[in-house]
Amino acid sequence: MKFIIWLILGYIAYRVIKGFLANRESAANPLKGTEAFQDPVCGVYVSLEDATVGRLEGERIYFCSHDCLQKYQEKLQNK
Numbered sequence: 685m686k687f688i689i690w691l692i693l694g695y696i697a698y699r700v701i702k703g704f705l706a707n708r709e710s711a712a713n714p715l716k717g718t719e720a721f722q723d724p725v726c727g728v729y730v731s732l733e734d735a736t737v738g739r740l741e742g743e744r745i746y747f748c749s750h751d752c753l754q755k756y757q758e759k760l761q762n763k
């Protein structure tokens with residue numbers, strides 16, 4: 685009988701540790717699960733809600749701020 689109790693305790697401990705690790709993982713990456721885009725100017729990841737969208741050469745490009753959008757446009761013009 686004791687063996688079964690240890691088995692259950694071991695299973696509970698396993699679930700607790702697994703849940704703890706999963707929580708830590710999602711805390712380390714707040715953008716996980718949402719759509720994220722990389723700003724090509726500064727390399728920062730932005731979510732769709734926070735992004736500044738630029739339509740350049742028929743492409744949709746996402747930036748962290750209007751400053752980065754302007755820098756990108758200047759780069760294109762200097763090509």
Ligand SMILES: [Zn+2]
Binds near residue numbers: 723727748749752
């Ligand atoms: Zn940026």
